[in-house]
Amino acid sequence: MESMKSLSTRPYIDLENYGRLFIHKGSLLSGDISPGYSTLTDEIIQRAVSYFRNLKVIFLARDPVERAWSQLSMGVRLGRISRFDVTDIDEVIRNLRSPAVSSRSYPSRIVARWRRYVHSDLFRLYFFDDLERSPTELRRSILDFLGADPNKPSGRLRADHNNSAGKEKLQLTDKVRSRVAQFFKDELRACATELGGPAREWPARYGFSLLWFFTGLADDVNLLLWCDWLV
Numbered sequence: 276m277e278s279m280k281s282l283s284t285r286p287y288i289d290l291e292n293y294g295r296l297f298i299h300k301g302s303l304l305s306g307d308i309s310p311g312y313s314t315l316t317d318e319i320i321q322r323a324v325s326y327f328r329n330l331k332v333i334f335l336a337r338d339p340v341e342r343a344w345s346q347l348s349m350g351v352r353l354g355r356i357s358r359f360d361v362t363d364i365d366e367v368i369r370n371l372r373s374p375a376v377s378s379r380s381y382p383s384r385i386v387a388r389w390r391r392y393v394h395s396d397l398f399r400l401y402f403f404d405d406l407e408r409s410p411t412e413l414r415r416s417i418l419d420f421l422g423a424d425p426n427k428p429s430g431r432l433r434a435d436h437n438n439s440a441g442k443e444k445l446q447l448t449d450k451v452r453s454r455v456a457q458f459f460k461d462e463l464r465a466c467a468t469e470l471g472g473p474a475r476e477w478p479a480r481y482g483f484s485l486l487w488f489f490t491g492l493a494d495d496v497n498l499l500l501w502c503d504w505l506v
Contacts, residue, residue: 278292278295278296279296279397282283282296284458288319288322289322290322290326290327291326293336294326294327302309304421304422304460306331306421310379313334313378313382313385314378314379315388317388317392320388320389320391320392320393321392324392324393329397330393330396330397331398331421332389332393332397332398332399332419333398333401333417333420334385334386334389334398334399334400334401335401335403335406336382336400336401336402336466336470336474336478337382337385337401337402337403337404338403338404338463338466338468338474338480339380339382339459339462339463339477340452340455340456340459340463340477340480340481341403342379342380342382342403343371343376343380343455343459344445344447344455345444346376346379346380347367347370347371347376347445348443348444348445349439350375350376351443351445352442352443352444355375356370356373361446361447361448361451362446362450362451364446364450364451364454367454367455368454368458371455371458380459380462381462381465381469382462382466382474383462383465383466383469383470384465386400386469386470387469397434399416399417399420400470400472401413401416401417401452402470402472402473402474404472404473405473406435410433411434411435412429412432413434414429414434444457452481453481453482456480456481456482456483460483463477463478463481463483464478464483482490
């Protein structure tokens with residue numbers, strides 16, 4: 276802990292001493308996790324990946340509407356965001372545009388940034404939807420990817436353990452939810468087309484049609500005409 280505290284006070288990124296923080300693990304597998312890694316620039320990602328050649332990277336993507344609202348709730352609960360009128364759309368959008376929120380709210384861009392530098396064999400994309408639907412299977416998949424034994428018990432914590440369950444959350448009305456979805460409309464489309472998997476279901480949650488989805492893929496008039504005929 277003293278080493279970590281000392282490292283955090285330095286005005287530059289010291290990858291060598293950062294790596295030494297994990298020496299205490301011995302033969303165990305280890306790593307760290309932080310939503311802050313989704314805000315790293317290309318330069319820092321490239322430096323980290325070049326330094327740690329065998330680094331395995333996992334990204335858990337979440338519907339941007341739900342993710343942003345969850346962050347706003349946590350921010351208010353922890354006092355990092357001043358309480359605001361959650362029914363005031365202008366106030367909601369103002370908070371969504373804040374750097375602390377917006378830098379974490381575009382998973383398609385975050386994934387693209389990391390994929391530029393991490394070899395495909397060392398990068399895995401998972402979805403919050405999988406965590407909700409089948410936490411045990413998600414845990415198994417992640418441990419397999421890391422080279423760990425998924426049959427080894429995880430202490431007393433269940434795979435679906437949620438440390439934030441029951442904590443105060445901002446109430447999201449249907450009207451505001453619809454407006455937030457409009458705010459992230461282009462990102463919902465990008466996630467559906469570029470991330471695939473459960474992300475393909477995200478636009479439909481907010482009433483965006485199949486025609487709208489395919490129109491975003493259109494590179495020429497023929498595809499637009501095909502969509503029109505399909506409808």
